Amino acid sequence: MAVLEVKGLTKSFGEVKALSGVDLTVQEGEVFGFIGPNGAGKSTTIRILLGILKASSGEAKIFGQDVWSDAVDIHKRIAYVPGDVNLWPNLTGGQVIDYFISLRGREVNQARKQELIERFQLDPTKKSGTYSKGNRQKVALVAAFAQDADLYILDEPTSGLDPLMERVFQEYVMEAKQNGKSVLLSSHILSEVERLCDHVGIIRDGTVIETGSLDEMRHLTRTHLYVETKQPLNLEDMPGVYDWQQEKQGYSFQVDTEKLDDVIKKISEYEVVKLESAPPTLEDLFMRHYESGGAMS
Amino acid sequence: MTGMFQKIKPIALMQLRLDRVRLLVWIVAFIIVTAGTTLIFEGLYPSADDRDQLAASVVNPAITALLGPAYGFDDYHVGAILSHQMLLLTAVVVAIMSILLVTRHTREDEEDGRVELIRSLPVGRMSTLTAVMMNKAFTFVVLTILIGLSLVVLGIDSIDLQGSLLYGAVLGVTGILFAAITALCAQLAETSRGTISLAFTVLIVTYLIRAIGDVSNEALSWVSPLGWVIEAQVFVENRWWPVLMTLGLAILIAVVALYLNAKRDLGAGLLPSKSGKAEASKFLRTPLGFTLRMQRTSLIAWGIGLFVFGATYGSVLAETETYVAEMEVMQQMLGTEVSEGLALIEQFIAMLAVIISIFATIPMILAVYRLAKEEKVNRTEQVLATAISKTKLLSTYLIVALIMSAIVMVAASVGMGVTGVAMLEGDLAFSTIFNSIMVYLPATWLMIGLATLLVGIGKWRGLAWLYLGYSFVVVYLGGMLEFPEWMEALSVYEHIPNLPINDMNWLAVLTITILALILVVLAMISYSRRDING
Numbered sequence: 001m002a003v004l005e006v007k008g009l010t011k012s013f014g015e016v017k018a019l020s021g022v023d024l025t026v027q028e029g030e031v032f033g034f035i036g037p038n039g040a041g042k043s044t045t046i047r048i049l050l051g052i053l054k055a056s057s058g059e060a061k062i063f064g065q066d067v068w069s070d071a072v073d074i075h076k077r078i079a080y081v082p083g084d085v086n087l088w089p090n091l092t093g094g095q096v097i098d099y100f101i102s103l104r105g106r107e108v109n110q111a112r113k114q115e116l117i118e119r120f121q122l123d124p125t126k127k128s129g130t131y132s133k134g135n136r137q138k139v140a141l142v143a144a145f146a147q148d149a150d151l152y153i154l155d156e157p158t159s160g161l162d163p164l165m166e167r168v169f170q171e172y173v174m175e176a177k178q179n180g181k182s183v184l185l186s187s188h189i190l191s192e193v194e195r196l197c198d199h200v201g202i203i204r205d206g207t208v209i210e211t212g213s214l215d216e217m218r219h220l221t222r223t224h225l226y227v228e229t230k231q232p233l234n235l236e237d238m239p240g241v242y243d244w245q246q247e248k249q250g251y252s253f254q255v256d257t258e259k260l261d262d263v264i265k266k267i268s269e270y271e272v273v274k275l276e277s278a279p280p281t282l283e284d285l286f287m288r289h290y291e292s293g294g295a296m297s
Numbered sequence: 298m299t300g301m302f303q304k305i306k307p308i309a310l311m312q313l314r315l316d317r318v319r320l321l322v323w324i325v326a327f328i329i330v331t332a333g334t335t336l337i338f339e340g341l342y343p344s345a346d347d348r349d350q351l352a353a354s355v356v357n358p359a360i361t362a363l364l365g366p367a368y369g370f371d372d373y374h375v376g377a378i379l380s381h382q383m384l385l386l387t388a389v390v391v392a393i394m395s396i397l398l399v400t401r402h403t404r405e406d407e408e409d410g411r412v413e414l415i416r417s418l419p420v421g422r423m424s425t426l427t428a429v430m431m432n433k434a435f436t437f438v439v440l441t442i443l444i445g446l447s448l449v450v451l452g453i454d455s456i457d458l459q460g461s462l463l464y465g466a467v468l469g470v471t472g473i474l475f476a477a478i479t480a481l482c483a484q485l486a487e488t489s490r491g492t493i494s495l496a497f498t499v500l501i502v503t504y505l506i507r508a509i510g511d512v513s514n515e516a517l518s519w520v521s522p523l524g525w526v527i528e529a530q531v532f533v534e535n536r537w538w539p540v541l542m543t544l545g546l547a548i549l550i551a552v553v554a555l556y557l558n559a560k561r562d563l564g565a566g567l568l569p570s571k572s573g574k575a576e577a578s579k580f581l582r583t584p585l586g587f588t589l590r591m592q593r594t595s596l597i598a599w600g601i602g603l604f605v606f607g608a609t610y611g612s613v614l615a616e617t618e619t620y621v622a623e624m625e626v627m628q629q630m631l632g633t634e635v636s637e638g639l640a641l642i643e644q645f646i647a648m649l650a651v652i653i654s655i656f657a658t659i660p661m662i663l664a665v666y667r668l669a670k671e672e673k674v675n676r677t678e679q680v681l682a683t684a685i686s687k688t689k690l691l692s693t694y695l696i697v698a699l700i701m702s703a704i705v706m707v708a709a710s711v712g713m714g715v716t717g718v719a720m721l722e723g724d725l726a727f728s729t730i731f732n733s734i735m736v737y738l739p740a741t742w743l744m745i746g747l748a749t750l751l752v753g754i755g756k757w758r759g760l761a762w763l764y765l766g767y768s769f770v771v772v773y774l775g776g777m778l779e780f781p782e783w784m785e786a787l788s789v790y791e792h793i794p795n796l797p798i799n800d801m802n803w804l805a806v807l808t809i810t811i812l813a814l815i816l817v818v819l820a821m822i823s824y825s826r827r828d829i830n831g
Contacts (some may be wrong), residue, residue: 100575103683125572
């Protein structure tokens with residue numbers, strides 16, 4: 001069942017078109033990675049999902065309800081962490097956490113909150129004005145995970161955290177997933193998306209240009225190969241071969257998945273000594289989309 | 298210890314560059330206000346008789362507490378009037394300017410990491426703070442000279458060169474003193490907010506000690522530097538030693554600040570930053586409780602301020618006749634028919650009531666505009682992402698503004714009522730004065746409604762200030778400049794019945810209340826329909 005459904009979403013700010021066709025679906029119990037460069041429209045999409053911005057056209061539903069007109073109902077069941085957390089400098093982190101939880105209409109689960117505060121190593125008695133960016137983010141994360149939500153909307157939630165804290169964050173996302181909750185995770189940290197997400201959507205210039213599971217997406221793309229052969233080899237001009245590089249002992253290059261068979265047949269003629277292959281990383285996918293101007297599909 | 302002060306010059310020049318517009322605006326404003334009020338005093342009290350009458354009316358405890366003791370009122374010339382009525386309050390504003398500017402280049406730069414960047418360069422550890430102090434010394438010397446010159450060029454007999462320079466110097470050393478105090482606070486507190494509130498606390502305490510001392514026990518006034526500067530008795534005795542004393546204290550404090558600055562770690566404050574509560578109280582967890590808490594200081598401060606404002610006017614009610622009878626300007630402000638005795642006092646009360654109400658509207662508009670500020674600094678987004686509707690969020694700020702309206706209007710009414718009744722020795726009932734101000738409550742609600750609507754549509758917020766300013770001009774200058782009737786009719790305050798001289802007009806008051814309600818409804822609709830920007 002789809003928890004979040006977005007179809008043909010557009011948004012214009014005056015003359016500027018921020019979104020020109022966003023389609024997304026997040027299924028129940030899945031972690032959906034939402035990636036794209038700065039200014040591509042991630043935060044605008046998320047703000048529309050939160051009912052803070054009104055879409056110019058298109059449909060956006062959470063739990064089957066309209067994100068604009070049923071915002072308050074929806075918000076009782078979601079938790080949100082912004083990338084840039086702004087707090088009230090004269091209140092302590094603990095006070096802000098309690099306020100956010102209460103605003104969602106819930107009682108504060110003190111035990112759960114304490115656990116999170118300890119795991120994230122946050123001092124809740126310090127005034128928010130003295131917190132670093134990472135600590136402000138921890139406040140929002142504790143408030144988000146301290147109580148149950150059916151959908152977590154996380155907009156670059158770990159940009160200020162150290163690797164140790166990022167790991168704690170990942171554990172809580174996994175825990176939510178195990179409990180059948182859904183997560184929309186917008187992130188720049190691709191290793192994090194690779195580790196956590198079942199499905200990924202890539203947005204560029206206000207349009208979602210690619211969605212699918214990581215496996216599916218890899219299928220459409222290239223494989224890294226490294227070979228060492230007895231006879232000198234040159235496939236630089238062969239169709240489907242990219243980034244040809246001669247190394248000390250052998251050659252490294254990338255191959256379009258559909259040309260893999262041709263390439264392997266060709267290589268075998270040169271007496272193969274060593275062959276290594278690696279799946280493309282999300283970073284490769286990502287870079288290809290942005291370098292090639294989104295022309296591939 | 299070598300190299301502690303390296304590269305002061307480029308740092309100081311950079312700070313001056315960053316502040317050039319701010320400094321210009323502040324200094325020009327001080328010159329305009331000082332020279333302008335001097336000319337107004339000169340125009341208001343042309344003859345010795347006028348001034349003697351004024352002297353008689355200002356010698357009372359409320360005025361003494363507010364402005365300090367009057368000197369030379371046996372010959373209360375324009376110079377004496379200026380130094381009595383303007384010097385202390387201007388000095389307080391100079392201190393505020395100093396606090397804000399110094400915090401900007403000390404703790405705020407440190408908090409935002411700019412000092413760290415500078416310190417990573419071959420720059421002395423004391424250089425930034427020394428540069429700040431040098432700049433402030435320079436700024437306030439310039440202020441001293443410019444204020445002095447701008448007073449002398451007015452060519453008023455009682456305002457001579459020595460007195461004018463001393464007037465400027467009193468302002469200048471107050472600025473330098475509070476620059477040093479703020480520099481010290483910046484070493485103690487860990488945040489720029491903390492620095493500002495610490496320095497403001499010092500300012501308020503010195504002001505209050507002086508006020509209490511001046512009224513009850515003169516020795517106490519000597520504890521407060523603000524008490525010293527009044528002892529300069531500018532244009533009367535022209536004493537220079539209080540200026541030197543203040544300067545000495547400033548240097549002493551600056552040295553301590555520099556010493557502490559060199560000793561402490563970057564980013565650390567010497568006062569342990571107070572840790573607060575780890576949990577929010579039941580009250581703070583509700584949107585209304587939260588918003589009230591965020592505006593608590595403002596509610597209390599404006600309440601006290603309006604009480605003092607009302608009490609000050611109340612304390613001069615008994616002198617209405619001397620004020621009005623002799624001054625043509627006052628007669629024009631009160632309108633064509635000037636009565637005598639109690640009727641005149643009532644006329645005066647009616648005029649004061651509308652002026653007080655217009656001033657009291659300022660914090661109400663500010664209370665609503667807090668929501669716009671929250672949006673600007675991207676804090677509404679996280680709140681609206683929770684299960685609170687936009688209309689409820691806006692209503693919360695509206696309710697706080699209404700609470701503010703009740704607090705400030707009651708404070709002003711009680712302040713003026715209590716002192717007025719005491720001064721008039723029972724000639725007028727407390728309720729007469731109280732009602733004359735409270736009747737303006739619906740007009741202030743209309744202003745709140747307008748402010749709410751502007752927050753609702755998310756633009757043109759300056760409009761509320763413009764309208765308020767317009768209403769003030771209509772009341773204050775309307776009689777003098779003889780505006781056409783329709784221009785006066787545009788101000789909502791003109792439609793409130795002038796108690797106690799006119800009868801109560803329930804229809805007008807009710808209509809205005811309903812209009813305010815309509816504005817609020819429109820505000821709710823537009824706010825719930827528009828994009829929230831952060």
